Amino acid sequence: MNTSNHKPKILLSSPHMSGKEQKYISEAFETNWIAPLGPNVDAFEREVADMVGTKAAAAVSSGTAAIHLALRLLDVQAGDTVFCSTLTFVASANPILYQGAEPVFIDSEPESWNMSPLALERALSDAKREGKLPKAVIIVHLYGQSAKMDELLHICNAYNVPVIEDAAESLGTTYKGKASGSLGKFGIYSFNGNKIITTSGGGMLVSDDIEAMKQARFLATQARDPAIHYQHSQMGYNYRMSNVLAGIGRAQLEVLEDRVTARRAIFQRYASALQAIPGVEFMPELEGTRMNRWLTAMTLGEEAGTTPSELIHALAEDNIEARPVWKPLHLQPLFAACRYYAHCDNDSVSERLFRTGVCLPSGSAMTEQEQFRVIERIQSVIGVNQFTKGA
Ligand SMILES: *Cc1c(COP(=O)(O)O)cnc(C)c1O
Numbered sequence: 001m002n003t004s005n006h007k008p009k010i011l012l013s014s015p016h017m018s019g020k021e022q023k024y025i026s027e028a029f030e031t032n033w034i035a036p037l038g039p040n041v042d043a044f045e046r047e048v049a050d051m052v053g054t055k056a057a058a059a060v061s062s063g064t065a066a067i068h069l070a071l072r073l074l075d076v077q078a079g080d081t082v083f084c085s086t087l088t089f090v091a092s093a094n095p096i097l098y099q100g101a102e103p104v105f106i107d108s109e110p111e112s113w114n115m116s117p118l119a120l121e122r123a124l125s126d127a128k129r130e131g132k133l134p135k136a137v138i139i140v141h142l143y144g145q146s147a148k149m150d151e152l153l154h155i156c157n158a159y160n161v162p163v164i165e166d167a168a169e170s171l172g173t174t175y176k177g178k179a180s181g182s183l184g185k186f187g188i189y190s191f192n193g194n195k196i197i198t199t200s201g202g203g204m205l206v207s208d209d210i211e212a213m214k215q216a217r218f219l220a221t222q223a224r225d226p227a228i229h230y231q232h233s234q235m236g237y238n239y240r241m242s243n244v245l246a247g248i249g250r251a252q253l254e255v256l257e258d259r260v261t262a263r264r265a266i267f268q269r270y271a272s273a274l275q276a277i278p279g280v281e282f283m284p285e286l287e288g289t290r291m292n293r294w295l296t297a298m299t300l301g302e303e304a305g306t307t308p309s310e311l312i313h314a315l316a317e318d319n320i321e322a323r324p325v326w327k328p329l330h331l332q333p334l335f336a337a338c339r340y341y342a343h344c345d346n347d348s349v350s351e352r353l354f355r356t357g358v359c360l361p362s363g364s365a366m367t368e369q370e371q372f373r374v375i376e377r378i379q380s381v382i383g384v385n386q387f388t389k390g391a
């Protein structure tokens with residue numbers, strides 16, 4: 001009998017409610033503001049914009065929808081190209097396909113695991129020579145770590161290409177004192193169930209361009225022209241967030257800083273328990289930033305004697321969920337025909353991170369006891385393998 005399966009499940013990142021959500025939901029029910037839009041939506045937008053320091057925010061049904069709107073606002077059309085970080089979740093790039101445009105994938109660099117300025121510069125210079133600059137660059141902030149924004153923005157500005165920050169995983173992270181997601185032309189956040197705060201499902205588009213944000217709200221509500229008879233001259237979407245879910249978001253936003261603190265403490269515990277093991281390295285924290293440590297990610301070098309998949313399977317036997325680092329998008333069958341720029345000729349950083357990386361359970365609701373269960377299991381797996389394989 002395998003008793004380990006009876007141990008309670010430890011998930012990678014599960015929703016963590018504060019208890020105050022009910023108050024906002026009740027208000028919505030009492031005033032019958034159940035439909036899309038309403039006072040919670042307006043307030044949630046204002047509160048997010050204030051927190052991240054942008055002039056405007058638009059609450060939408062998902063982070064993916066927010067990326068799609070940003071691409072529409074930048075007039076991305078069929079046949080255009082859009083550059084995108086390769087080491088990310090597929091949602092970063094799917095909206096490029098929605099527009100009939102072509103993604104070009106850009107590798108990571110080792111210090112942040114995010115977009116490589118070297119690869120971006122080469123890709124843009126090729127694009128310029130070919131007479132076809134991208135309509136936008138989507139920069140992803142992986143696992144809560146900010147990309148090297150000064151360097152990347154400097155390059156994009158030199159070529160006059162606007163930046164969309166995919167900050168779905170990095171709400172609460174600061175880069176040189178500024179909120180991650182607030183530095184590009186547009187930024188997007190996700191409130192999916194596994195993110196640092198959640199509305200069960202939802203997203204936010206932010207920008208300092210107030211006119212563009214009005215247009216975003218217009219497109220997100222079926223692009224209704226100002227007429228009582230439902231007139232439309234543009235194609236729109238049903239992308240707005242409901243007033244009930246925005247209420248959940250308001251309560252969650254109040255505890256964002258607590259969630260960041262909790263996830264950083266979880267990272268610290270993993271790091272102090274495991275970083276002395278030969279071959280084990282953790283995702284570094286980029287200088288000048290304070291990251292939210294949405295997920296603790298580590299790499300297993302050869303010295304560890306254990307591959308990511310061996311470790312992930314061993315943890316699964318103990319009812320613990322761990323995952324490989326995102327499979328780079330340029331390796332996905334969906335994007336097999338797309339171009340890719342590696343960090344340098346002989347080093348594809350994202351591929352190396354995918355081969356060696358593991359994401360550990362990092363939910364802010366995880367107890368210390370649960371985390372020690374994860375740590376002990378990792379120690380036993382890697383320790384045993386180092387002993388037997390190294391002998
Ligand atoms: C979660 C996520 C998204 C998509 O957000 P949804 O709200 O689930 O649509 C986009 N990009 C990244 C990097 C994500 O992790």
